[in-house]
Amino acid sequence: MDLRVTEAPASPAEREAVDSVLGPPESGWSGGARTPLDGHVAIGGLSRARDRRRLLLPALHALQDRVGWISSASLGYLCARLDVAPAEVYGVASAYALFRYEPGPPVVVHVCDDVACRAACGGDPTGPIAARFGPAGSALGRVDGRAAVTWQPSPCLGHCEHGSAALVQQAGERGGRATLAPFTADDLGHLVSLLTPERSGAPGAPDGSDGPDPMGGLLDLGSLPVPLALVPQVVAEDVGSAGGPGAPGWTEGPGPRLLRRVGRVDPTSLDAYRAAGGYGPLRRAIELGPTGVIAELKDAKLLGRGGAAFPTGAKWEAVARNPVRPHYFVANADESEPGTFKDRVFLDHDPYALVEALTIAGITTGAEQGFVYVRGEYPLGASRLEHAVGEARAKGFLGSDVMGSGLAFDLEIRRGAGAYIAGEETALFNSIEGRRPEPRNKPPFPVDRGLFDRPTGVNNVETLLAVLEVLRIGGLAYAAVGTSGSTGTRLFCLSGRVTRPGLYEVPMGATLGALLSMAGGVAGGRPLQAVLLGGAAGTFVGPEDLDLPLSFEGAREAGATLGSGVVVVLDDTVDVAGVLERVARFFRDESCGQCVPCRVGTQRQEEVLGRLVAGRPLESVDAELALLTDLDVVMRDASICGLGQTATSLVTSALRRGLVPGVVGNGVTRDKAAAARASGDGEREDGT
Amino acid sequence: MTTVAPGAPGAPVTLRRQVELTIDGQAVTVPEGSTILEACRSIGTEVPTLCYLETLTPVNVCRVCVVEVEGSRTLVPACSRPVSGGMEVRTDSERVRTSRRMVLELLASSVDLSTAGGDVDRWIETYGARPERHGPPALSTERDRARAGEHEPVAVGTAATVSQAVKRDNDQYVRDYSKCILCYKCVEACGEEAQDTFAIAVAGRGFDARISTEMDVPLPDSACVYCGNCIAVCPTGALMFVTEHDLRARGEWDEGRQQVTRTVCPYCGVGCNLELHVQDDRIVKVTSPLDHDVTRGNLCVKGRFGFEFAEALDGGSR
Numbered sequence A: 001m002d003l004r005v006t007e008a009p010a011s012p013a014e015r016e017a018v019d020s021v022l023g024p025p026e027s028g029w030s031g032g033a034r035t036p037l038d039g040h041v042a043i044g045g046l047s048r049a050r051d052r053r054r055l056l057l058p059a060l061h062a063l064q065d066r067v068g069w070i071s072s073a074s075l076g077y078l079c080a081r082l083d084v085a086p087a088e089v090y091g092v093a094s095a096y097a098l099f100r101y102e103p104g105p106p107v108v109v110h111v112c113d114d115v116a117c118r119a120a121c122g123g124d125p126t127g128p129i130a131a132r133f134g135p136a137g138s139a140l141g142r143v144d145g146r147a148a149v150t151w152q153p154s155p156c157l158g159h160c161e162h163g164s165a166a167l168v169q170q171a172g173e174r175g176g177r178a179t180l181a182p183f184t185a186d187d188l189g190h191l192v193s194l195l196t197p198e199r200s201g202a203p204g205a206p207d208g209s210d211g212p213d214p215m216g217g218l219l220d221l222g223s224l225p226v227p228l229a230l231v232p233q234v235v236a237e238d239v240g241s242a243g244g245p246g247a248p249g250w251t252e253g254p255g256p257r258l259l260r261r262v263g264r265v266d267p268t269s270l271d272a273y274r275a276a277g278g279y280g281p282l283r284r285a286i287e288l289g290p291t292g293v294i295a296e297l298k299d300a301k302l303l304g305r306g307g308a309a310f311p312t313g314a315k316w317e318a319v320a321r322n323p324v325r326p327h328y329f330v331a332n333a334d335e336s337e338p339g340t341f342k343d344r345v346f347l348d349h350d351p352y353a354l355v356e357a358l359t360i361a362g363i364t365t366g367a368e369q370g371f372v373y374v375r376g377e378y379p380l381g382a383s384r385l386e387h388a389v390g391e392a393r394a395k396g397f398l399g400s401d402v403m404g405s406g407l408a409f410d411l412e413i414r415r416g417a418g419a420y421i422a423g424e425e426t427a428l429f430n431s432i433e434g435r436r437p438e439p440r441n442k443p444p445f446p447v448d449r450g451l452f453d454r455p456t457g458v459n460n461v462e463t464l465l466a467v468l469e470v471l472r473i474g475g476l477a478y479a480a481v482g483t484s485g486s487t488g489t490r491l492f493c494l495s496g497r498v499t500r501p502g503l504y505e506v507p508m509g510a511t512l513g514a515l516l517s518m519a520g521g522v523a524g525g526r527p528l529q530a531v532l533l534g535g536a537a538g539t540f541v542g543p544e545d546l547d548l549p550l551s552f553e554g555a556r557e558a559g560a561t562l563g564s565g566v567v568v569v570l571d572d573t574v575d576v577a578g579v580l581e582r583v584a585r586f587f588r589d590e591s592c593g594q595c596v597p598c599r600v601g602t603q604r605q606e607e608v609l610g611r612l613v614a615g616r617p618l619e620s621v622d623a624e625l626a627l628l629t630d631l632d633v634v635m636r637d638a639s640i641c642g643l644g645q646t647a648t649s650l651v652t653s654a655l656r657r658g659l660v661p662g663v664v665g666n667g668v669t670r671d672k673a674a675a676a677r678a679s680g681d682g683e684r685e686d687g688t
Numbered sequence B: 001m002t003t004v005a006p007g008a009p010g011a012p013v014t015l016r017r018q019v020e021l022t023i024d025g026q027a028v029t030v031p032e033g034s035t036i037l038e039a040c041r042s043i044g045t046e047v048p049t050l051c052y053l054e055t056l057t058p059v060n061v062c063r064v065c066v067v068e069v070e071g072s073r074t075l076v077p078a079c080s081r082p083v084s085g086g087m088e089v090r091t092d093s094e095r096v097r098t099s100r101r102m103v104l105e106l107l108a109s110s111v112d113l114s115t116a117g118g119d120v121d122r123w124i125e126t127y128g129a130r131p132e133r134h135g136p137p138a139l140s141t142e143r144d145r146a147r148a149g150e151h152e153p154v155a156v157g158t159a160a161t162v163s164q165a166v167k168r169d170n171d172q173y174v175r176d177y178s179k180c181i182l183c184y185k186c187v188e189a190c191g192e193e194a195q196d197t198f199a200i201a202v203a204g205r206g207f208d209a210r211i212s213t214e215m216d217v218p219l220p221d222s223a224c225v226y227c228g229n230c231i232a233v234c235p236t237g238a239l240m241f242v243t244e245h246d247l248r249a250r251g252e253w254d255e256g257r258q259q260v261t262r263t264v265c266p267y268c269g270v271g272c273n274l275e276l277h278v279q280d281d282r283i284v285k286v287t288s289p290l291d292h293d294v295t296r297g298n299l300c301v302k303g304r305f306g307f308e309f310a311e312a313l314d315g316g317s318r
């Protein structure tokens, strides 16, 4: 490859940022000072450099955090160090929302305007912010004569139970991220006023190349308040009294299982975790051996919680049996489905549990290397997890001899950078490998060719936590909880217009009505308009569906999906059209752009919806509905991955229910939409 | 070193197991490992393709080739899915026709397909795609600065397109990405699959995804070596010789008046086959036959663009 990189030199800060991830340069070929020996040294160095491509995403993060943007000089330096072509690196970097390519204010506040916060606020949560501080992109506060802060809208930040949230992204020596939830216009005012006033030295060079660190840390991110997890600790017996034992598919449960430690056990202490029962399941897994663990999972009939409801035991077995080595195991903590915050609660408040569960997955499937892919918008979770991994490693729970078993397992944490699609398992592999987060063609499936083209297991965080429970109580005992088709408990993320929003754990099969009663029902006792079930890729259900059993089969029969456990409550005041427009915008923004049905279809869906909501149909409302039906068909049938396949789900479900003004109340068109959609909404399946 | 592509004349005969399947009810037998597309072609069943090219690894992104396979929840791309025994394929069901119609409609409503060739026009007609029902095109001029995760909605009543200014930053070829269907072929040809230069890649995402050099620098500032292999694979004319582009702009491009002469490139010892397209005694384009064992359609800057010198020499000796 003829590697050609820009001539402009990277600034010391930029080199430092890259070197902090890649280590100091060894030779001229990797961007250091050139010596006559380089021609020889380079051969080994280059192939190592190519292997280092997996460090591309961490290096981009380091640049963004330190300098605030990725300049062509820093891109050139990074490319030289990694021996990857600049066009490719730009292609990768530009697929993520958290990286910038031009200098701007060092503090960017990403304010959630997504469905759950929209429902909770009864409108666009960024409305009051724009009214007070100007539109997105406005420059706020000045330090060293330059704009210090700006704000922009953001998709769901995974703190929906608070009804509003913001991610503060800061560049400089004290660069990093922090979440604030709840978050109001007053909070933004407060942030601006927190800027260290004594920083009024000479203005730095605009490109960040020299001067007194012009992008220097402005806020002490560590001092910002840490958002609480709202986890109403309602025991399952309460569900019984609310939903009534004997309700379809009902099983009595013994209280919170997965949520046992959350809010009660210090998430920063391994000793506290062990005192609360931690590492019992791993000991059990070592005793049982891989075959025994897989048998327990099969007895438990555990199905994946990440969306596709794939049997976990079968997946682990397929990886374990694959003769190709090495194997990898990945915990999918990319949680970006709007309305979902369950995985975050565990990263923040029970991180050792995830480390333990992934270790079990590793030793069972023969993987010595694991990865946790944590959403980039979860800074607290990532740092708590990092702490947990460090402590586990230091105390022999990770490493070459896990708990004295003679088995090796260790794990790396990878931060996402603002891309919902990176949660799709094969896009996630590409992301870890330093490639564009685009889903791969399946088959081949990950158990055959996954991360680095090797057999790979991947599970959602909740699935992995359920494995701990299976090993704690035994597969058969686990299968006795829930329904026969959906065993165990399930986590539900309640948000929007509900009295006690938060994370709830109920046995599979509990009714929607029971769940809502646990949370105190609709806030203020207002009438329920609809419930957004499953997430942006989910469906609406109505007040008449309160008997819906929340199990995989129950949802499927009702043409709905549990998705990632999202339950957004919409009372009669919520503007559903606004919610739908936000969802259409979400898919338009998050499509990876690979395939035509999704790349253009998500754009067209947004346009049709805009016309319907504005009451300006092109030919007629009927023609617009026919168009939507066609979009729905091609996107479901011909898209590569689950994103495109489900991107029309919520809009069609709202139309079917007559929730769209302009179309609502028009019985004729609503029936037509219903007839067109007679095939029903399916469970998200991405072929795992 | 000589490498012979499997199946090429002179390739060692290996016995591949045969697989039986049905296509639209008709029994077909093809070698194991064939794709559904190859099976369809073996019996003369047409399957439209846009992002597929014999010489490149299928990326299966355009989805115009989808077919129905019994037992599959979704349609499957014929260009990349290998056949399996007993497979029941339908290439002309209502489901298939709807998806193909919509893929063509989505492309035609967002991309300028005016130089994409007669097949595309015919498919649009056959499948009854009506791009105009998405509304009048919204014209944009700038797409390279789009940031992932953000966009301004287009005016209500209009249909977003990829329209933008033609990029003309070198003397060899123009890049008119208003005509780009994002088939990834040029990226493959420039990178791993042929040229190993990696001057271009897909950047951005969603509807804003685009082919780009690093930070959208002009080609002369990129790693491009002007081999033109990307032009050779581009199915829509988005990448075009300056000569062809200018002749078309003046309304003088006329394939009916062109003669194609095969010759061997004189510049070095490799001996690449060249096809010189001549209109009015002037070489207007150079291609290389896809079915050639060694070059498989690829050339270097001398073969692809050196004809300007050849012409000058010609002129001198005359």
Ligand SMILES: Cc1cc2nc3c(=O)[nH]c(=O)nc-3n(C[C@H](O)[C@H](O)[C@H](O)COP(=O)(O)O)c2cc1C
Binding pocket: A303, A304, A305, A306, A307, A308, A309, A310, A332, A333, A334, A335, A336, A337, A420, A421, A422, A423, A424, A425, A426, A458, A459, A460, A461, A463, A464, A641, A642, A643, A686, A688
């Ligand atoms: C667009 C898209 C986004 C996804 N995002 C996530 C995610 O954030 N977390 C997750 O666990 N699974 C996500 N998935 C599902 C994964 O591809 C995969 O099925 C899952 O991680 C497997 O875990 P499980 O077997 O434990 O369910 C997503 C799928 C699609 C199509």
Ligand code: SF4
Binding pocket: A421, A438, A439, A590, A591, A592, A593, A594, A595, A596, A598, A599, A639, A640, A641, A642, A643, A644, A645
């Ligand atoms: S369906 Fe959408 S997200 Fe999935 S591969 Fe296609 S373009 Fe990308």
Ligand code: SF4
Binding pocket: B186, B189, B190, B195, B197, B198, B199, B200, B223, B224, B225, B226, B227, B228, B229, B230, B231
């Ligand atoms: S001309 Fe050759 S080097 Fe230049 S972009 Fe095209 S394929 Fe790449």
Ligand code: SF4
Binding pocket: B179, B180, B181, B182, B183, B184, B185, B186, B187, B211, B230, B233, B234, B235, B236, B237, B238, B239
């Ligand atoms: S420029 Fe041509 S070859 Fe490249 S992606 Fe676009 S249409 Fe395909």
Ligand code: FES
Binding pocket: A112, A113, A114, A115, A116, A117, A118, A155, A156, A157, A158, A159, A160, A163, A164, A165, A338, A339, A340
């Ligand atoms: S944090 Fe706002 S919708 Fe999730």
Ligand code: FES
Binding pocket: B048, B049, B050, B051, B052, B059, B060, B061, B062, B063, B064, B065, B066, B077, B078, B079, B080
């Ligand atoms: S030709 Fe098969 S997907 Fe494009």
